Amino acid sequence: MADQQPAGPGHGTSAGFAGSVRLDRHGCPACTIPGTHRLPSTTARVRAGSELPHHDAFGPLGPRLPTLDHRGRGRRIRLPHHRVHGRRGGLPSPRDDPNRSDSVVQHLRGLPSVRVHDGRCLWIRFVSRPRHIIIIGGGLAGPLLGCLLADQGSEVTILERRGDPRADGYDGGRSINLALSARGIEALARIGLDDAVLRTVVPMQGRMMHDPEGRTSFSPYSVIPGETINSVSRGHLNCMVLDAAEARTAVALHFDVECTSIDVDRSRVSYRTPDGSEHTLDSDLVVGADGAGSMVRAAMDQRERTDDGTEFIESGYKELTIPAGPDGSFQLRPDALHIWPRGHYMLIALPNEDGSFTCTCFWPHEGPESFAAVQTPEEITSFFRTNFADAAELMPDLVEEYLRNPVGPLGTVRCRRYHHRDSAVLIGDAAHAIVPFFGQGMNASFQDCLRLADCIAGHHTMREALESYDALQRPDGDAIGQLSLRNFIEMRDHTASPAFRLLQRFRKRLNRMFPRWYVPLYNMVSFTTIPYTRVITIDRRRRWSVLAIAFLTVLTLGFLVT
Incomplete structure (x- = not known):
């Protein structure tokens, strides 16, 4: 971003200097261009000899930024003062040179751009070179952030440990189905990808509960x-966000690279390519988008305490499949998230575009009804026929998939800070991995990308940008972690309860009657972009009111009946 600084006395960081420096003695390496060949300029003309106007931080002449060094850290350029016409900082009169001609200095990246008048400087505009940002991780959040930063003028390098999924096929090691809601759609819209993605989704209108009897x-x-x-x-x-990143010339993608060291103080990354060669990249910022086991977070933690640890829950997950019917049709209702709640364990199923369903078992690791207790083909068949009979009938490869697919851990990553000085920052699961029970993991990560890009664009220095991002986003990361754990208990233990379902219907009735006053917690999280911390505050404030209204309603109905 260019900065315009007045060169007359008493204005801006260069006050008293630029107006007194002769054109041929200011020491700037840029060369002057004759008036007939000069570049167009957006700098306002100022009559020589007149007082230069003062402008606010965002006045008509644009933002006033401090002089930046190559890392955006506010370095001042020191130049000697001279005396002109016997006074310091004086501006010549137009009468001094009646045959004067305007000149401009070529705009060069990283060098001052000076507009001169009558052989004297009137304005200095500092045009910093584009930032170079390294993103570790080419999953979902990394390429999306790369698109946002490239659109702002930064040069981005993305390093990914795995191969290119567009060529090798996807092997993410995690759930192959995700829930996309308002927060994620907002981020995709910013890079022009929302319409294309929404054409590939299967909308889910609600939850379909399956009880043990198959009802x-x-x-x-x-x-x-x-x-x-x-x-x-x-x-x-x-694949779609990688295509979007690759389409931007300012983004470079590198796959099958192993990061060997990360110097978060210097924003320096060393990595090894498949042929064994070692490379080192210097940058202005390193972004950790490398998941729950983040190498960037570990490097930050070595410099100052960052990682507050990972809290694992007692349950893990395993994925199974309900295939499409013989004609490619869905074998369950396609516009619903299907849940088989069974107390301390459950099974869920999400629809796919090809007519199949991705099923996920969320069970304890140990105990009588757990992954440890269900291991042989006979145990698998018996357990599913007893507890998930209607689902088991639709899984012809149940035993083979169950034995083949691994059990994944579930936990929450907590950090006491998301950034290190002005040189490294965390987004997504690297900053706040959460359990998947609110369907907000990807959506929260995409919201991190938006917030970080906006902070970088809206602050003068990288340190200010990262401090602002941390202050705004870290409370939200903690909040969605709490909400996800709470929703796990709700889905597992409460959704099968008639009393809970009655309360949910009552809440929806209130929402229909008073849509401006009452919006259920789930709806605020999934269908709005209200910050998660604000969602918790609003819900806490409304909860007692809802319970009081429900209690009074029950009393009134009881009185009318009797």
């Missing part, structure tokens, strides 16, 4: 038409 009951997410949760393929979405 089902449907609970819509919202009373407002069009408010749906969208089931999207992680692999397909990953």
Whole structure:
């Protein structure tokens, strides 16, 4: 971003200097261009000899920024003072040179751009070179952030440990289905990808509950038409954001590279390519988008305490599949998230575009009804026929998939800071990995990308940008971690309860009657972009009111009946 500084006395950081420096003696390496060949300039003309106007931080002449060094850290350029016409900082009169001609200095990246008049400087504009930002991680958040930063003028290098999924096929090691909601859609819209992605999703209108006897009951997410949760393929979405990043000339993608060291103080990354060669990159900022086991977070933690640890829950997850029917049709209702709640364990299923469903078992690691207790083909078949009979009938490869697919851990990553000085920052799971029970992991990560890009664009220095991002986003990361754990208990233990379902219907009725006053917690998280911390505050404030109204309603009905 260019900065315009007045060169007359008493204005700006260069006050008293630029107006007194002769054109041929200021020491600037840029060469002057004759008036007939000069570049167009947006700098306002100022009559020589007149007082230069003062402008605020965002006045008509643009933002006033401090002089930046190559890392954006506010370095001042020191030049000697001279005396002109016997007074320091004086500006010549137009009468001094009646045959004068204007000149401008070529705009060069990283060098001062000077507009001169009558052989004297009137304005200095500092045009800093583009920032070079290294993003570690080419999953979902990394390429999306790369697009946002490239659109702002930064040069971006993305380093990914795995191969290119567009060539090798997706192998993310995690859930192949994700829930895309308002926060994620907002981020995709910023890089022009929302329409393309939404054409590939399967909208889910609500939850379909399956009890042990095979009976089902449907609970819509919202009373407002069009408010749906969208089931999207992680692999397909990953390929789309990589394509979007690759389409930007300022983004360089490198796959199959192993980071060997990260110097977070110097924003320096060393890595090894598949042929064994070693490379080192210097940058202005290193971004950790490398997941829950983040190498960037570990490097930051070595310099100052960053990682507050990972809190694992007692349950893990394993993925299975309900294939499409013989004609490619869905074998379950396609516009619903299907849940088989069974107390301390459950099974869920999300629809895919090809007619299949991705099922996930969330079970304890140990105990009588756990992954440890269900290991042989006989145990697998018996357990599913007893607890998930209607689902088991639709899984012809149940035993083979169960034995083949690994059990994944579930936990929450907490950090006491998301940035290191002005040289490194964390986003997504690297900063706040969460359990998947609110469907907000990807959406929260995409929101990190938006917030970080906006902070970098809106602050003068990288340190200010990262401090602002940390202050704004870290409380939200902690908040969605709490909400996800709370929703795990709700989905596992409460959704099968008739009393809970009655309360949910009452909340939806309130939402329909008073849409401006009451919005359920789930709807605020999934269908708005209200900050997660604000969502918790609003819900806490409304909760007692809702319970009081429900209690009074029950009393009134009881009185009328008797």
